[in-house]
Amino acid sequence: MAYSDKVLDHYNHPRNVGSMDKNDSHVGTGMVGAPECGDVMKLQIKVNPETGIIDDAKFKTFGCGSAIASSSLATEWLKGKTVDEALAIKNTDIVNELALPPVKIHCSVLAEDAIKAAITDYKVKQGADVSALVQAH
Template sequence: MFARSLFSSTRPSIVRSIKPSLTRAYHPKVIDHYQNPRNVGTMDKTLTNVGTGLVGAPACGDVMRLQIKVNDQTGIIEDVKFKTFGCGSAIASSSYATELVKGMTLDEAANIKNTTIAKELSLPPVKLHCSMLAEDAIKSAIKDYKTKRTRVTLGPDATASTNA
């Protein structure tokens, strides 16, 4: 259902039938990230150094979860995981985004624009929403991490007063 559902070992005939059409419709970088997605998985979202972003696009049904693990002392993103339910471009955008943010500071990652992702993957205009989802997922994960850190440093009531 998530990132590699079409490529499970129970469906090898589907993979063979899809491959030729993929190579005609998508840039090789999209195909590579779709067939060999990087950093697929999950982290324990209850950890205070893990931020989780969950975003979706109602128009096409794509849903993306991206998680970051941050070194609390340095503010550097040490690990990133994702799971995406969606088209090849959504999976590729998620995969590339995880590679992009790993090793960045929170501020650097927060400044990533969807155009960077779209340009790297050569996404056509009709698939730009996939790169927008990836940007939104990164920003949402960072926001979740910062909210958790505020609770840890100021206490559980701090979030309620800052959101009022």
């Protein structure tokens, strides 16, 4: 099966590979995996507390070319979006952009799950922060 040019581009030049401090209260971390293929994907966002905009996004994926490309593309799209805008990213957007074949659609699902998991983690942290502030008063 041949990879599309866009997949190859992301695979050969992945954007935003790396990691951020998962204990930072403005960082949300999503860790997802697919047992059937052994892929595991970590995706992190850093949200600017003043603007609510995602300033930075990083990922590290162990998996096939499509999984790496899907998460690489996801981090590109996340930067500059608000958290709510980020939640609107659908796996089908990734499928279309990368021209993923049907057998690789699960890679895009994984990337969408990773985005949602990262945002959930961030929101939980913000909730925890708020309750800590309330207790302090």
